Amino acid sequence: MAPKDFQYSAVIGGIGDILIHDWVYKDAKTEKGYNFKPMFQPVKSILQKPDFLIANQESIPGGETLGLSTYPSFNSPYEIADAIIDAGVDFVSTANNHALDKGEAGIKNSISYYDKKNLPYVGTFKNEQDQNTLRIQNVNGIKIAILAYTYGTNGIPVPKGKDYLVNIINKKRILEELSRARNKADLVILNLHWGIEYMRIPNEEQKELAKTFTDGGADVILGHHPHVLQPIEKLHTKDGRNAVVIYSLGNFISGQMRDYKDIGGMIDFKVSKKVTNNENKVKISDIHFTPTFVDNKNHHHYRVYPLKEAYKKGLIDHSYNEIMEHMTESMK
Numbered sequence: 001m002a003p004k005d006f007q008y009s010a011v012i013g014g015i016g017d018i019l020i021h022d023w024v025y026k027d028a029k030t031e032k033g034y035n036f037k038p039m040f041q042p043v044k045s046i047l048q049k050p051d052f053l054i055a056n057q058e059s060i061p062g063g064e065t066l067g068l069s070t071y072p073s074f075n076s077p078y079e080i081a082d083a084i085i086d087a088g089v090d091f092v093s094t095a096n097n098h099a100l101d102k103g104e105a106g107i108k109n110s111i112s113y114y115d116k117k118n119l120p121y122v123g124t125f126k127n128e129q130d131q132n133t134l135r136i137q138n139v140n141g142i143k144i145a146i147l148a149y150t151y152g153t154n155g156i157p158v159p160k161g162k163d164y165l166v167n168i169i170n171k172k173r174i175l176e177e178l179s180r181a182r183n184k185a186d187l188v189i190l191n192l193h194w195g196i197e198y199m200r201i202p203n204e205e206q207k208e209l210a211k212t213f214t215d216g217g218a219d220v221i222l223g224h225h226p227h228v229l230q231p232i233e234k235l236h237t238k239d240g241r242n243a244v245v246i247y248s249l250g251n252f253i254s255g256q257m258r259d260y261k262d263i264g265g266m267i268d269f270k271v272s273k274k275v276t277n278n279e280n281k282v283k284i285s286d287i288h289f290t291p292t293f294v295d296n297k298n299h300h301h302y303r304v305y306p307l308k309e310a311y312k313k314g315l316i317d318h319s320y321n322e323i324m325e326h327m328t329e330s331m332k
Helices: 022-027 037-047 079-087 103-116 128-132 171-184 204-215 307-312 320-331
Strands: 008-018 052-057 091-093 135-139 142-150 187-193 220-224 229-236 242-249 251-253 263-276 279-295 303-306
Touching (some): 008 220, 037 279, 091 142, 171 204, 204 242, 229 263, 229 279, 242 263, 242 279, 251 279, 279 307, 307 320
Parallel strands (some): 008 052, 142 187, 187 220, 220 242
Antiparallel strands (some): 229 242, 263 279
């Protein structure tokens, strides 16, 4: 239900890195191909709660024809896309440091499969027109623009004359796109691949960029890349909006373990819209975070559990309260 006097409402969610190491795709191997769906079964009911869910597709699903591969240059089976769609994902952010791991062919193959499965994407693109097309999703009458950029591509150069293949963080370009998005959408979500791997606290550059881009038009920033959780923060923008930043959503599914690398989660929040005198008033409320844990039995039987359940099962030493304190301390 929307708050009183608000005519439209939707719950929007975001999850972190879908990063498929060889241990994970070998565990998903079947006689007919790959089946990742059982891995998400313990959290499927949670992932289906939002009306619209965004995931960071970190490893390119370029398919077997390009040769499956793991760290440091990833290529995943197409079937990982089938599994996240089945679990509840509605949209993928694809701008990350592994975007060019299989070159232009990897990007083209993955986009072709997203198109085949009607899975919208942003961050990597087919051509210049595709890159310049704003992604605006209508969710329960609320127009949501989604953008995605990465700090780089692990030193792999973008092919000459094909800068459209992946969005690289550039303040001027991002601010221009945020301005375009604000003029066409009710809510603007910016996915940023940033920060330092395995650091649980955002660095000064992340904080500076968060302030710059929320002031520049982003209502929500979903952060990725550190592979561990970094806190949620509320920011008040120059034009009077209340913005939400989650500096890192961590790994949602990966082969990484220990030192908080196997803990991820889902952020969700309510967006409400009121139309009066041809003006839209939009409000973000009810911000929640649900931590998750990736379990495996010596690199077999990978499963993503709600952290509460994993803790009760004795699968992990870090309690729900410990992780929630870490994630919400900046909101107090």
